[in-house]
Amino acid sequence: MIPSMRIIARESKNNFLFLVYMLTLLMVAHTAVVNASPENSTLSERRQAQGEYLARVGNCLGCHTAKGGRPFAGGHRLLTSFGTFITPNITPDKETGIGSWSEEDFWKAMHEGKSRDGKLLYPAFPYTEYTKVTRADADLIFAYLQSIPVVSQSNPPHEIRFPYNSRPLLYLWRALFFKQGVYEPDQSKSDEWNRGAYLVQGLGHCNACHIARNVLGAIQEDTVGGGQIMGSNWYAPSLTSRQEAGSMHWAIEEIIELLSSGVSQRAMTSGPMGTVVRQSLQYLSQDDLRAMAVYLKSIPESNAQPEVSYPEMPENVRKYLAQGEKLYKRYCEGCHGVTGQGASGIYPALAGNRSVTMTIPANVIRSVLNGGYPPTTAANPRPYGMPPFQQIIRDEEVAQVVSFIRNAWGNRSSLVSAIDVGQSRGSSY
Amino acid sequence: MKYSILFILLFFTNLAKANEVLSVNIPDTLAERVKACTICHGAEGKHSRDAYYPRIAGKLEGYLFNQLRHFRDGRRYYQPMAILLENMSDEYLQEIARYFASLNLPYPPPESITLQSSEANLAKKLAYSGDLKRNIPACSACHGKDLMGTAPFVPGLLGLHSTYLTAQLGGWHSGGLIRGKITNCMADIAKKLTYEEINAVAKWLATQPVSGKPANHLPPEMAQRCVSIVSENGEAR
Known part of the structure; x- marks a missing residue:
């Protein structure tokens, strides 16, 4: 061995010994920490961890974080038909956040929809659902929120239109539409079912979107019956309708798969639901996902439409659809298939796809206009995507191709026009 | 009548079965996964179908990754991009950036625009000297002596359409929607340029043949x- 090599060898041997030494030190230190944890990982740390999970379920982060902003520092703009709500900072900053709040203050907000100073909160904060959350869970979420990094950030005030900007009106609204009270388990049902109902109706606040609202923004029915999402042109399909997103005829496993990964063999989450999967649902425990699935599957399908027999299509309609078919062959067939069969878990089937045939065509039009990727999740980290066809074809052509897929391969639904397509544009989301 | 209903039902049942058998065969590749990008940016990101969509093939990975995050997080605004990227993780965006950066495809010939000699001189x-009196550095100071960018974050300026270049410089200049949300050195510099200068630079850059390589380092000054650009690496800013 030449001398220089020997030096290198000795050096690398020393380096190796040093590395072993450091690793041993690290392991000892680590073991010490692990051993100490049962005593030292105080009750409060465990409570914070439980609270963190519950905050995920309630997706506090989703609304209380601006696009590209600091987590929980607020500033997210919620567009509604009453104006724009700007979400508050809920980090433990004493000046601009909720650092000086008590457990009791937090409970009042969640359960009664009242701010610390007694002011009534606008129901853009879904206390109409959060009121069902137990005191124990609310306290855990509060413990977590008090433990997150402090961000000093004041957010601009809400921009609410007259007359909705008058807080006294909220008294009236609440008297009419707000029912305060923690979720009461249905004794005739299993614990699992009740857990699912608690998550869907309460903390998960699925009703915030999957519900029809009246002109005052109040929920019209008791259960997830589908509705236009405020401030966006997405329609949250009814979870009680066989024609929309009812899951009575789905396997429990497939419901779980869709909620946790964002895709399943026959469905795909997109738009706001994709965001909910990314921010919240993918982190739920298997037990909680199963509970939600059991509850969702049990919801009776209320508004099942009777089978309608369709008359023969007139010649002009057939011509219109033939135009759509041409476009389909050119742009869509490569992914969605000759018979709209799709590719399982990759590109959704369009034949028999309820999002395609739903009476309200908003979602299928938006999907063609904007395209999109399902959320990246642990189970589906590299999703396939749909191109934004508004860059490629005109509104008239979008209308033709959407009308075609709504009426091909056994699908049957209303035709859409370029006007419908135009109405689906223009919102920021 | 009864028979015809039965026939229709049978027909649909069979169709449903056939569907399962015929499930479209989709290649498990990144090229397939980024079809939503290439429909506008051109097959393999090579060229664009429309002057406005920039070429993304062969751009620096760090630059592409940052732009993808900016679009997703609202720091650079273009609605179709924002919607596409809404729910994508940093890991996946990095992989997509690496993919387009790795594409080594020939460039189309430069745009044929006639420049007046005064415009070309300006x-x-x-591009090469800037205007020190107005504190405008040369393009080449950051974008490299070949104007092909500087690793890892500073983009090359050649092989792009004049329409795209004008829109970007104009966006920074006027604080408009597309670029106005970012305050960084490029926005400061663009604000100092006149419209005449913006048009001249954009046109001239688009007429230059693509050659050379990205530079390795920015000069210290x-x-x-441009510290806000240089420090964007991995920082969620």
Whole structure:
């Protein structure tokens, strides 16, 4: 061995010994920490961890974080038909956040929809659902929120239109539409079912979107019956309708798969639901996902439409659809298939796809206009995507191709026009 | 009548079965996964179908990754991009950036625009010397002596359409929607340019043939001036 090599060898041997030494030190230190944890990982740390999970379920982060902003520092703009709500900072900053709040203050907000100073909160904060959350869970979420990094950030005030900007009106609204009270388990049902109902109706606040609202923004029915999402042109399909997103005829496993990964063999989450999967649902425990699935599957399908027999299509309609078919062959067939069969878990089937045939065509039009990727999740980290066809074809052509897929391969639904397509544009989301 | 209903039902049942058998065969590749990108940016990101969509093939990975995050997080605004990227993780965006950066495809010939000699001279002066009196550095100070960018974050300026370049410079200049949300050295510099200078530079750059390589380092004074761009690596800013 030449001398220089020997030096290198000795050096690398020393380096190796040093590395072993450091690793041993690290392991000892680590073991010490692990051993100490049962005593030292105080009750409060465990409570914070439980609270963190519950905050995920309630997706506090989703609304209380601006696009590209600091987590929980607020500033997210919620567009509604009453104006724009700007979400508050809920980090433990004493000046601009909720650092000086008590457990009791937090409970009042969640359960009664009242701010610390007694002011009534606008129901853009879904206390109409959060009121069902137990005191124990609310306290855990509060413990977590008090433990997150402090961000000093004041957010601009809400921009609410007259007359909705008058807080006294909220008294009236609440008297009419707000029912305060923690979720009461249905004794005739299993614990699992009740857990699912608690998550869907309460903390998960699925009703915030999957519900029809009246002109005052109040929920019209008791259960997830589908509705236009405020401030966006997405329609949250009814979870009680066989024609929309009812899951009575789905396997429990497939419901779980869709909620946790964002895709399943026959469905795909997109738009706001994709965001909910990314921010919240993918982190739920298997037990909680199963509970939600059991509850969702049990919801009776209320508004099942009777089978309608369709008359023969007139010649002009057939011509219109033939135009759509041409476009389909050119742009869509490569992914969605000759018979709209799709590719399982990759590109959704369009034949028999309820999002395609739903009476309200908003979602299928938006999907063609904007395209999109399902959320990246642990189970589906590299999703396939749909191109934004508004860059490629005109509104008239979008209308033709959407009308075609709504009426091909056994699908049957209303035709859409370029006007419908135009109405689906223009919102920021 | 009864028979015809039965026949229709049978027909649909069979169709449903056939569907399962015929499930479209989709290749498990990134090229397939980024079809939503290439429909506008051209097959393999090579060229664009429309002057506005920039070429993304062969751009620096760090630059592409940052732009993808900016679109997703609202720091650079273009609605179709924002919607596409809404729910994508940093890991996946990095992989997509690496993919387009790795594409080594020939460039189309430069745009044929006629420049007046005064315009060309103005552009060349800004590109290689800048205007020190107005504190405008040369393009080449940051974008490399070949104007092919500087690793890892500073983009190349050649092989792009004049329409795209004008829109970007104009966006920074006027604080408009597309670029106005970012305050960084490029926005400061663009604000100092006149419209005449913006048009001249954009046109001249689009007529240059693509050759050369990205530079390795920014000069220290430019790294200082553009610290917000240089420090974007991995920082969620």
